[in-house]
Amino acid sequence: MPLALEAVQVSKRFLEVVALDGVSLAVATGECVALVGESGSGKSTLLRCFNRLVEPDGGTIRIGGRAAGQVEAVDLRRHTGYVPQDGGLLPHWRVGRNTALVPVLLGLADADIRANRSLEMVGLVAKDYAHRWPSELSGGQRQRVAIARALASDPPVVLLDEPFGALDAITRGDLQEAFLGLRARMTLTALLVTHDMQEAVRLADRIAVMRSGKIEQTASPAELIAKPATSYVKRLLVRAGIRSPDR
Amino acid sequence: MKPVRSTLRVVMRAAVHLVVPALLMVAESHPAAALQDPGARSIIVASKPFGESFLLAEMFAQTLESNGFRVDRRMGLGATEIAFGALRSGAIDVYPEYTGTGLLAILKLPAISDPRETFRTVQREFKARYGIRWLPPLGFQNTYAIAVRRETAARYHLHTISDLAREAAHLTAGFTPDFTGRADGLPGLAKAYGLAPRGVRSLLQAVKYQALAGGSVDVIDGYSTDGQLARYNLVVLEDDKHFFPPYQAAALVGSRLQRSAPAAIEALSSLSGIIDEETMRRLNQRVEVNSEPVAAVARSGLEELGVLVTQSSHIVASRDSTGSFARFMWDSRSLVLSLTLRHLVLVSVSLLAAILLAVPLGLLLERSRGSAESVIRSVGLMQTIPSIALLAFMLPLLGIGMVPALVALFLYSLYPILRNTYTGIRDAAPAAVSAATALGMTPGQVLFQVRLPLAAPVIMAGIRTAAVINVGTATLAAFIGAGGLGDPIVAGLALSDTRMILSGALPAALLALLVDLILGLVERGVTPGGI
Numbered sequence: 001m002p003l004a005l006e007a008v009q010v011s012k013r014f015l016e017v018v019a020l021d022g023v024s025l026a027v028a029t030g031e032c033v034a035l036v037g038e039s040g041s042g043k044s045t046l047l048r049c050f051n052r053l054v055e056p057d058g059g060t061i062r063i064g065g066r067a068a069g070q071v072e073a074v075d076l077r078r079h080t081g082y083v084p085q086d087g088g089l090l091p092h093w094r095v096g097r098n099t100a101l102v103p104v105l106l107g108l109a110d111a112d113i114r115a116n117r118s119l120e121m122v123g124l125v126a127k128d129y130a131h132r133w134p135s136e137l138s139g140g141q142r143q144r145v146a147i148a149r150a151l152a153s154d155p156p157v158v159l160l161d162e163p164f165g166a167l168d169a170i171t172r173g174d175l176q177e178a179f180l181g182l183r184a185r186m187t188l189t190a191l192l193v194t195h196d197m198q199e200a201v202r203l204a205d206r207i208a209v210m211r212s213g214k215i216e217q218t219a220s221p222a223e224l225i226a227k228p229a230t231s232y233v234k235r236l237l238v239r240a241g242i243r244s245p246d247r
Numbered sequence: 248m249k250p251v252r253s254t255l256r257v258v259m260r261a262a263v264h265l266v267v268p269a270l271l272m273v274a275e276s277h278p279a280a281a282l283q284d285p286g287a288r289s290i291i292v293a294s295k296p297f298g299e300s301f302l303l304a305e306m307f308a309q310t311l312e313s314n315g316f317r318v319d320r321r322m323g324l325g326a327t328e329i330a331f332g333a334l335r336s337g338a339i340d341v342y343p344e345y346t347g348t349g350l351l352a353i354l355k356l357p358a359i360s361d362p363r364e365t366f367r368t369v370q371r372e373f374k375a376r377y378g379i380r381w382l383p384p385l386g387f388q389n390t391y392a393i394a395v396r397r398e399t400a401a402r403y404h405l406h407t408i409s410d411l412a413r414e415a416a417h418l419t420a421g422f423t424p425d426f427t428g429r430a431d432g433l434p435g436l437a438k439a440y441g442l443a444p445r446g447v448r449s450l451l452q453a454v455k456y457q458a459l460a461g462g463s464v465d466v467i468d469g470y471s472t473d474g475q476l477a478r479y480n481l482v483v484l485e486d487d488k489h490f491f492p493p494y495q496a497a498a499l500v501g502s503r504l505q506r507s508a509p510a511a512i513e514a515l516s517s518l519s520g521i522i523d524e525e526t527m528r529r530l531n532q533r534v535e536v537n538s539e540p541v542a543a544v545a546r547s548g549l550e551e552l553g554v555l556v557t558q559s560s561h562i563v564a565s566r567d568s569t570g571s572f573a574r575f576m577w578d579s580r581s582l583v584l585s586l587t588l589r590h591l592v593l594v595s596v597s598l599l600a601a602i603l604l605a606v607p608l609g610l611l612l613e614r615s616r617g618s619a620e621s622v623i624r625s626v627g628l629m630q631t632i633p634s635i636a637l638l639a640f641m642l643p644l645l646g647i648g649m650v651p652a653l654v655a656l657f658l659y660s661l662y663p664i665l666r667n668t669y670t671g672i673r674d675a676a677p678a679a680v681s682a683a684t685a686l687g688m689t690p691g692q693v694l695f696q697v698r699l700p701l702a703a704p705v706i707m708a709g710i711r712t713a714a715v716i717n718v719g720t721a722t723l724a725a726f727i728g729a730g731g732l733g734d735p736i737v738a739g740l741a742l743s744d745t746r747m748i749l750s751g752a753l754p755a756a757l758l759a760l761l762v763d764l765i766l767g768l769v770e771r772g773v774t775p776g777g778i
Contacts, residue, residue, distance in 0.1 A: 053685055078687030088682025092700050092775035105687050133777035149686070 002065030004029045004157050004189040005050055010059035011213075012045055019045040020056065021213035029156075032183060032190040034204035036197055036236070042213040043193045047159050050191065051080045064156060078105050081150030081158030085165045087142040089134040095119070095145050096130030102153045111152075118148040121185075123178055140171035144178065151182075160192045164199065176202055197240035201225070209233050289317040290504060290511055293339040293728065295330050296323040297452050297741045298535045299389065299472060299496075299527070303343035305545035307498060307515055313555055314514040323737035324647065325726035326425060327352050328639050331499075333728070335377055338646035340504040341515065345389060347494035349373065349381070351431040358431060362388065362493035378502040382512065383519035384495035387527045391426070391491050392469040392476065392483040393436075399465050400482040407487040411466065412440040421450040421464030431492060432468070439490040453740035456481075472524060474532030475743065496522075521552050535743050575746045576753075583735075587754050590731035593649070593721045594762065597656035598714050605661050606706060609668025610694065616673070623665055630662045634723050642727070652721070652729035659720055660713040667709025671702030700775045707770035711763055718759040722751065732758070 005027040012020040019042045027033045035043040048054040049061050052073040061068040068076065081102075089098050096115055103111035116126035122144040134142055143163060150158050164172045176199060182188055183203075194200055200207045201221040208218040209232070217229035225242055228234040237243040290311055294304035301322055308318045321339055324330040331353055333339045349369040350356050356372070359365045362384075370381045393408055395418075400406070403414040411418070426432035427449060436442055444466060450458055455467045456475040469476055469483070476483060498515045505512060530548045533539045549555040576583065612619035632640075637655050645651035675698045683697045684690075725733030732751040739747030 051685060074687050074689055076687075077685060082682070082685040084678065084682050084685070086678045088678045088685075090679045090683060090697055091676055092777045094777070101683075101688075102686055105692075135777055146682075 003027065003062065004031070004064060005191060006060075006062040006065075007046065007049065008060040008062075010046070010049060010056045010061060012042075012049070012054060012056050018213050020049075020059075022059065023210075023213070023215055024059075025208055025215065025218065027157075027189060027191055029189050030187045031206065032188065032192060032204045034192045034194055034200035034207045035210055036194060036200045036207055037210035038195060041210040043210045044161055046210070047161055047191055047193045050157070050159055051077045051082060078102055078153075079155050081155040083143070083146045083150045083158065083160040083163045085162040087134070087139075087146040089142055089145060089149075091134050093134075094130065095124075095132050095134065095137070096126070098134065098145060099130070099149045099152050101149055102155075106153055108153065114152045114154075115148070118152040119145070121151065121182060122148045124148065138171075139167055140175060143167065143175055147175075147179070147182075156189060158188065158190045160190060162193055162195070165194065165196070172199075179203060197236050197242060201240075201242060209236065289319040290341065290508065291319045291321055291339040293321040293324050293330055293333060293342040295326060295342070296726065296737050297470075298474070298743070299470065299531050300343055301541050301738065301741055302530060302534055302545055302548075303385070303496060305541050306518065306549055307341060307343065309542075309545055309549055310514055310518060310554055311511055313549075314510065316508070316511055316514070321647065321728035323725055323734070323741060324728055325635060325638065329635075329642060329647070329727060332639065332642040333647040334379060334499060334501045336643060336646050337501060337503050338648065339501065339728075341498050341500045343385075343496055344381075344499040345494040345496055346381070346384065347390065347431060347492040349499070350492060352429055355430070358435075358490075358492035360489055360492065362495055365493050366495060366497075373499075378505075380500045380502075380505055380512075382498040382500060382516050384497040385518055386520045386522045387472060387524040388493055388495050389470050389472040389524075389527070390486075390494045391432070392471040392473070393466060393486075394459070394469045394476060394481040394483050395466050396459060396462075397480055397482055400484075405482070405484060407485040408436070408440050408442070408490070409487050411484055412442040415442055415444045418444050418465040419446045419448065419463075420444040420466040421448045421455050421458050422468050423452050423455065424449050426468040436490055439488055451740065453743065456743070472527045472531055474528065474535035477528070477532060478536040496527075517554055518552075521554075522548075526552070538742075538744060541742070572746050572749060576750055579735075579750055583732075583750055583754055586730065586732050586734055586751070587758060590718070590721055590733075590755065590758060593652055593656060593724055593729065593731050594714065594717045594758075597653045597721075598660050598710070598717055600653075600657045601660035601664055601713060602710060605664035605709075606668050609665050609706075610672060610699070612665075612669050613672040613694075613698070614690075619669055623662075623669060626665055627662045629658050634659070634720055635726065638723070638727050647727040647729070649729050651727055652724035652731075656717055656721055656724070660717055663709045663712040663716070664706070665709075667712075668702070668706045671705030671709075672698045675701035701778065703773045703775065704770060704778075707766065707773060711766045711770070714762045714766055715759050718755060718762055722755055 003026045007023055007025045010020050010023045023046055025046065035046060037043045045054055049056050050063060052068055063071065063076065096112065099115035099118055100111040103114045108114065116130060119126045119129060124141065124144055137145065147163065164175050167175060180203065192204060204221065206218060206220050207224050209216045211232055217224065217233050224233065225237060228237060234243065238245050292304050292308045292311070294300040304322060308320055311318050324333060327348060330342050334342060346365045346369050350365055351358060354369065354372050356368065359368060366381065366384060373379045373381060393411065395405055403417065405411055405414065422433055427447065433447070448464055450464065450467070456479055458464050459467045459481070460479045471483065500512060500515070530544055533544045534541055546555065612622060634655060637658070638651060641651045641654060645654060680693060680697055683693050688696065721731055722733035722736055724731050725737040732755040735747045735751035739745065739751065
């Protein structure tokens with residue numbers, strides 16, 4: 001089976017700033033990989049290469065074995081789930097219509113059914129929520145809708161860009177729980193950008209730590225904690241309270 | 248796709264409801280222009296925006312009518328440039344003008360002190376240059392009259408303009424913009440007499456007498472036949488150096504009328520040489536001071552002069568100056584209503600055209616942001632052209648009347664709509680726009696399904712701004728004979744009739760409120776739910 005997502009020696013500059021510096025990463029089908037790093041480390045830029053919101057200057061991006069550049073950008077995006085930090089719901093569309101967005105763009109006949117099913121999957125009762133405006137929801141509910149929207153057409157891959165970053169600690173915990181529930185029930189291939197090492201450890205199968213446009217280490221959470229490859233990775237783990245400084 | 252369609256539907260419905268009746272009204276208000284064959288066209292008589300010009304034009308009109316001609320009146324045209332421009336372009340057929348003005352302001356020739364020589368010069372030059380004919384003068388002169396209050400004259404011992412020049416350092420002048428700019432006005436006067444007042448304020452014709460009487464200024468430029476000079480008991484200073492050229496009033500006739508209706512020229516010529524200064528001053532006073540209707544004063548003047556046969560049953564109705572404003576409005580309700588409708592046509596047609604251009608242009612500019620600012624800024628520049636100047640520029644191309652007024656109002660409406668459309672579309676909910684793109688909406692889908700509906704309230708705000716400004720600006724259409732609520736405002740200013748001014752200004756203000764209210768409802772209709 002081909003890799004769901006693959007980046008090979010990808011680089012990108014924004015004017016004088018090097019955002020990605022020869023980055024390579026692979027995500028297998030059914031796997032959840034977290035990109036962890038501080039602001040400006042290049043993690044969001046790498047994520048956005050996979051739905052062509054960013055075009056790399058060099059290197060190769062493959063999605064399901066096909067080079068990204070060979071797929072029409074709009075077509076690629078319609079087959080790639082996407083959850084931004086602020087939800088990005090269309091404020092003038094009700095929850096049901098927001099959730100049905102991608103199925104409607106794809107021309108699927110059962111768009112509404114898919115939307116409702118997707119809402120139920122993230123823990124929202126469709127008949128209570130489908131007719132509401134986004135402005136009538138809490139922040140956590142809005143993120144749930146954003147996840148439901150990303151999943152409504154059963155895309156092979158979901159890209160999540162700091163999906164829980166703007167939520168309070170309790171709501172964030174609930175949403176992480178819901179995400180793990182989804183992963184348990186279905187094959188979910190996900191690339192998750194987060195600055196929160198604890199979240200990465202909790203949700204991901206593998207973690208890639210990024211710094212200054214490069215990947216410092218890619219490893220499973222257990223391996224990362226046991227054998228941090230660099231002092232920077234160690235420092236991140238210590239700061240997150242996952243490792244004690246003396247180890 | 249539902250909100251796009253429903254938004255479009257609302258806009259379309261509004262368009263149909265506004266435009267169709269508007270076009271019907273335009274057609275209705277111009278039945279003559281639309282249906283008549285050009286050979287039998289009415290004679291268009293015009294005036295400039297001051298009392299005597301209204302009165303003389305009305306006398307021309309009644310004289311023509313009594314000779315069996317059909318007359319169309321275009322009273323109160325902007326100023327000399329607009330009235331003369333309209334005559335030259337054939338938009339009007341005749342208006343009263345003064346030989347001195349023709350010589351200095353139009354021909355830009357130096358002043359000549361002999362009245363007959365002045366007349367011969369303008370007659371010769373106008374015919375050669377423009378094919379326009381001066382009929383023999385009506386008989387009186389109406390020169391500039393430099394006037395002061397009686398107590399000012401006493402205090403500073405002022406009898407002549409030379410006296411005034413001596414004491415000028417103590418006095419503030421209030422001159423009409425026309426006078427301040429003309430060679431035969433302040434610049435020449437200052438040179439001839441060494442006149443340098445303490446300050447010069449620019450005053451409109453309509454307010455200068457009140458400003459002088461109230462003490463805001465000490466010296467004004469009046470007209471020697473003004474009824475107002477007597478009303479305020481003013482002293483006219485003698486032009487002891489004979490600076491002002493002779494200003495003989497006469498009918499100025501366009502080339503088309505000369506060719507097509509020699510009998511009309513003959514009828515107008517019957518007024519030549521029969522109106523003396525005393526008669527004119529008295530008639531002016533009846534209009535400007537006693538508030539008698541222009542038509543009635545013109546009629547009784549013509550009867551007195553033997554041009555019209557006196558009708559025994561004829562009663563000169565007074566413009567009852569003691570009656571209440573409410574009564575005045577009630578009496579002129581049908582006129583005010585038709586002017587209001589005309590005003591509404593001017594505003595809605597020009598606004599609709601501006602929406603149809605500015606909104607799509609705003610959408611287009613959002614897609615090419617590099618050039619957006621410079622395009623919008625150049626449209627904004629148009630906003631800085633004074634409306635009278637814009638109307639004057641367009642005169643040679645578009646003549647006078649409805650068309651240039653619509654074009655001017657259209658141009659003035661563009662900027663607020665364009666600016667708001669562009670800004671509204673550009674700044675619409677960035678998070679929603681980027682998510683919509685990331686999930687696979689095409690740029691067109693993002694524009695029409697996300698940006699445009701979310702920008703609708705901002706775009707509507709621009710349209711409302713343009714509409715309200717437009718209602719105000721449209722009153723200036725009266726200066727180019729396009730009608731509307733500016734008509735009673737211009738006439739009221741010319742005749743010093745406050746109630747007449749209000750009969751145009753109040754409905755205009757109400758119309759602005761009403762238009763804003765209606766557009767507010769439209770805004771609620773096009774604003775999508777959820778925001």
